Amino acid sequence: MPPSTTPEQPPAADPDFDVVVVGAGPAGSAAALEAARAGRSVALLERGPYPGAKNVYGGVVYGRILDELIPGWQEQLPVQRWVTRRSTMLLTDTQALTVDFRTEDWGRPPYNGATAHRSELDGWLASRAVEAGAVLVPATTATGLLRDGAGRITGVRTDRPDGDLTARVVIACDGVNSFLAKEAGLFDGVPGKQSEHTSLGVKETLALPREVIEERFGLSGRHGQDIEILGGTRGIAGGGFLYTNLDSLSIGVVLSLPSLAASGTRPEEVLASLKAHPAISPLVQGAELKEYSAHLIPEGGYRTMPELSADGLLVAGDAAAMCLAAGVWLEGVNYALGAGMYAGRAAAAAIAAGDTSRSGLAGYRRALEDSFVLADHRRLRRVPGLVFSERMQNAYPGLVCDVAQGFFTVDNPRPKPGLRRLFLTAARERGVKLRHLLSDALTGSRSFL
Template structure:
């Protein structure tokens, strides 16, 4: 084996001598799920993590939809480290002085098998990686994959690392190395144009009893708010959710729009915290964390190639975050993609064919599951949600319409709905043909 240095690609001369059947890069949800499935299938697996332990580099915490774990971890809800089970889900549309909230809660989500939960990624990632290790995977922490190893024919046969004891060779490399996947890019699998957003979050410490009282919950029940109209017209949105003894509040912002607006994310969070619909909920909270991370929100049309000779891509590295308005999901898609990547890699190793053709079963599994089915169905929705009208005009239209419906102006008679809609549309600069076009796009996507 020759090694040309950390900034170049190594070439494995004898590609038949491999240290592992599968090397998974990145011990996030996708990577740990892939390592777990491949190890269970009898493969020798290395799970490479750049932090000292899985989750050490993650400051993310959020809502996790865990039903995909039914296939991976029986009775997972008895073991998964959660903060609260989400039993109340709200979508809020706001202007600086108004807010309209569609608020749903159900007792069905407060019992097994549950629907969603808030969790800290440091806890979640460590737990998932432990499952992979229990199944036989070898965890390789504090290690950076600096590049791909290739056979003379160009096939991927492992990863170069910064470890003094050498690189890691394998039959299949599964790249789960995050939103800016250097491995997928080096393999030529990423598309030229990506759509990235910046998620910025503050976590505010509050007594558990205060959270329960303000949000109307008790026990381990929790609340998740998704918010539109709080970003000064920059494509994106806001969020607020409850942990056990803290709440997390923040914004998700398109990078191009944020740059053009010359606005700092903390200014937008400050706006959100001052809003009359939010301020009473977080009053007195003491900031204990401020964090930011990139999110791939382009959806189906921004996904890279998913399989190559000796390599698969999953999770954020494959842009598998669903940002479609009322559905804002990522961890569940990462878990599903990782699970199928592990299965496909194991099948290819058993068959002795780890070429692109031998790994094609990965995409077939994804297409038959929710992972690609949901992304394909909602392929046009991310662009609609992040469009100028949805971000800048529709929040005002919706809030003005609601205010007109609820306002009592006696002795004048109540206006009709059509008249109110016309008035609200005109006040917010929305043309009827644009409204009809966007409604059609939305209905077609959500059909």
């Protein structure tokens, strides 16, 4: 246990709450909900004036974890559209290649994913925790940890006039760059600087009439489309996204902080460039800007996760770097919901057993290991390095687009070239060496197969 720089507190025989959850995002509300369901007294702290006030989000919610957390969620979740089209787009400055999948199966129960506004989603989740008995404490920032004489965490300091909150267990869901996890020393073993594993997401919400969205994207009813984009970020490592809501679009870019800093480019310029791309411009034409927002995203994956517990403390969601950035997948809310749910259960079980030490809270890590949360991150641990590599970001989208352009170009009276010739020509022109391609293919196969 690292030395504490926070005030020591005398042992509290009767703390203010059994559990204090810091952050009323998906992870925090899920943790508060499960702990309250188990009969524990719970305080759910939110620094904004209400849950969702300060959150930035693309975004798609994948609901399978909600089947367990909130049965019947399909009739309750504040859905914009059910995602029935899923597209992956590769961009160069002048080209675009899209793999587009759509299915009617995703437009009916049990559903696969839904677009939602974070302000509505977070409020709904927090209200479920309050209904279960949690106390929501908005406009409150946790400024540090409280410890007893043995160094065990016993609560949090706050910026409220009435002072600190003591608890048997603190669950830190305070987002990327978690100050509580850092103060507890849980990031001490993570290699490199945290900024090296962090991206900046910038997003615009663009208003368009519902009928225009449905005509442009080939949608009807509550069906929606999710487009994930590789390339189109002016050579800066990252990617983009475009999601349909009922009467608006969410469009944004996610940019590696080191790469963005080295470029000297402002993120809003990158987003403007993406919106002007020939493949994107027709989709957003005539839309009215309603909102611009920015948010840090932990994208380093499994290898950059902190320790997940200390005596009296658990960490979940973005605070624990539980965001999957794997190229074809950019997911975070489902991992936050799962981790929060397991954290709430583990805290309640440890309190019931009378042991809230790191050992007593070990059930949290075991539950995560046995679930999709850490299983996915562990299997795909090599992918963030592959996705953010120079070749994947800049060479491969051009290589694939060049091969497609050559394959579909009719150049009579010349005979049609074979794919092998097209591929070798494009690889040479894009500076892709076969040994690098084989190495990256091996890395990808180890992760995805």
